[in-house]
Amino acid sequence: MTDLPAGYRALDAKTLADYLAKLKPIAARLGGSPQAWTIEEVGDGNLNLVFKVHGPAGGVIVKQALPYVRLVGEAWPLPLSRAHYEHMALSEQRRLTGALVPEIYHYDETLALIVMELLAPHIIMRRGMIAGTVYPKFAEAISTFLAETLFHTSDLALTADVKKAMIGAFSGNTALCKITEDLIFTDPYRIAKLNRWTSPQLDPYAERFRGDGDLKVAISRLKLKFLSSAEAMLHGDLHTGSVMLTPDDTRVIDPEFAFIGPMGFDIGAVLANFLISFFSQAGHEESPGARDAYRDWILATFVAIWEGFSAKFLALWETQAKGDAYPSDLFQGPLGAARLAGERQAYMQHLWADTVGFAAAKMIRRVLGLAHNIDLEWIKDATVRARCEARVLTLARDMMVNAGSYPAPGAIIRAARHFDQWQPPLGG
């Protein structure tokens, strides 16, 4: 078990009420007396305690780290310091994106606890997509979130000393990075106790992936990039379970996996979850084709996310490039501007290729690794589910190994539509 800092204790509804009562601004926000507050532990994530607190005047969310993985228990220790990194990342994201993340009301380092804005009537995006809900403003919001957080923490925006200080500040978040390194970049490609998949239907896929040299080289290159590319501050776990939203308002939550890593990892995470949702629709629609319009929305949004991100990132580069990379002195005059404009396109093309690879890694881990998505898990018929999953795997494998065949989002869209019609052979 991790050494606990003096003063740390896991709170429950009773002790939390006492704690919050002593925080005047929080107590005022809730209103009334602590006896009038309702406190509900709602933690449906895998790692932490999450309390919803309501009072006569308003509500707050309280998130507290436990010294172990909540889902697994004390057998899997996990340092409380993740609350420190989450708070640091959330503060930075708030500064950079305003209301695209929850407001922080209070942070307690000793208790590894954050009191923040209660988002209502927001729901977890993944649940909304399972229900077939269209979010017309999501692409705009998430592309802004990605562009603002990635650009402003990169060498294009920061001087090297500030960037290195940020690298240093996040360099201790190794336990959370390790989860990613193992569960995304390693386990799905080897025999590992924690792996699980729809069996026996996907047994042949799991076995083939474990013997696929091209795929294992490709995932290892991505892992090396994850380990050694200090490009920008990442959210680090940016799937549709880390988004709470309404049709009008989008918020990104839970950045406890934050560190300085390759930008494509965050962008790829969002796009991977859109592809998983796309392929899962066959398991959720009332009758074949009933979700076709929703499928169209998913794929159109997939394209809009990249295009929105790309346009915004480039606009920031053109107007706010105060960092040490690509110094403006070197690209003066019309010729210099034209040359730099061309280089920006090359940069985005390179970032897209990274994004395709990381998206593929995120897709595969959700089918063959430990942590699955309810998009697929909630499909009760194992054969229907396995068919969806086999499509996810087959597209992802091709994206990872043949990233060059997908030079733009449109190529992925076309392949997704193709594989969605494909009847995959299943085991068993």
Next chain:
Amino acid sequence: MTDLPAGYRALDAKTLADYLAKLKPIAARLGGSPQAWTIEEVGDGNLNLVFKVHGPAGGVIVKQALPYVRLVGEAWPLPLSRAHYEHMALSEQRRLTGALVPEIYHYDETLALIVMELLAPHIIMRRGMIAGTVYPKFAEAISTFLAETLFHTSDLALTADVKKAMIGAFSGNTALCKITEDLIFTDPYRIAKLNRWTSPQLDPYAERFRGDGDLKVAISRLKLKFLSSAEAMLHGDLHTGSVMLTPDDTRVIDPEFAFIGPMGFDIGAVLANFLISFFSQAGHEESPGARDAYRDWILATFVAIWEGFSAKFLALWETQAKGDAYPSDLFQGPLGAARLAGERQAYMQHLWADTVGFAAAKMIRRVLGLAHNIDLEWIKDATVRARCEARVLTLARDMMVNAGSYPAPGAIIRAARHFDQWQPPLGG
């Protein structure tokens, strides 16, 4: 001026003797009484005080950081913390390479002072190469130094938590990195007060480089890699002035620019200085062709450095890969081994391409930037010198922009021989 830590004071011969007398093991090593010691300030580097101390029984070197750049004076402040990073890197290099670096006898963080092994009769390698001295064991030694230090501090050897701790530990050495970022990756390609070159002979070259869009894109890509690729612990300033040697013994000194960066930067630094030395021979030989055998040795050594490094790095990867990158679990059995062997070759090819680019950057900065090499500076006839320098610039420009045309050291050797015969047009 940088804030000085309490207790810091710059030492002189008198105060240094008093200081050393109180360090029993050092005093014992010197022997006799302090009155019997001779202390000489020999700092011929640009940044620090360096004292040679001799006693009846033995000698030591004392290196003390000043709160400014020695060469320039108090107008250019530079933090004392560089001694901290130098000590940390030197300790690590000593652990990894044994007697390829000086032994550390004492470190004083407050005084920013390191007492270390006196190397005698070693001389600075650059001076030896100007004199035409052959060092038959250098390639073997430096390729070992590069392979051991780069491999063992990379993700191939370290688990991610240890690697990130190292990144964090060096993340404060920003002032020294900034010197590199400005003087190597930026200034030579723009009008900058500190730039100098042999004028008017090289004026057309300097002007052409400042207007060369391809070159400025290429140097900017290298700069971005320097800023964001956390591959391994670098020496950070590995030119032939950071090597002291005899024909039998090689030592690498002065790692105060150490940080976690792209491996090709260190390898490229060594190779760049060999190419500069090669082109400078025309300015040092007694009669045309008198140094032809020495030229052959330089170029053969150039090849041997890369080939030795490559073979040793690969051997370490094959036998000591305990890091998180390319996990062995994923490459089991004869097929897995064959696939990983192929990937290792691809990795080395990629590293070679980086090396070619960084070598080119190091060559250009020594001709058009602030800090020149005595290899070229000591050529008194400005026209002869400019001719050598124009050859350095022309090969380097092609290496940087067309790195793909130099897939192996042999291609650079052939180009170097070609340009050595070329009569460059000069300005003025």
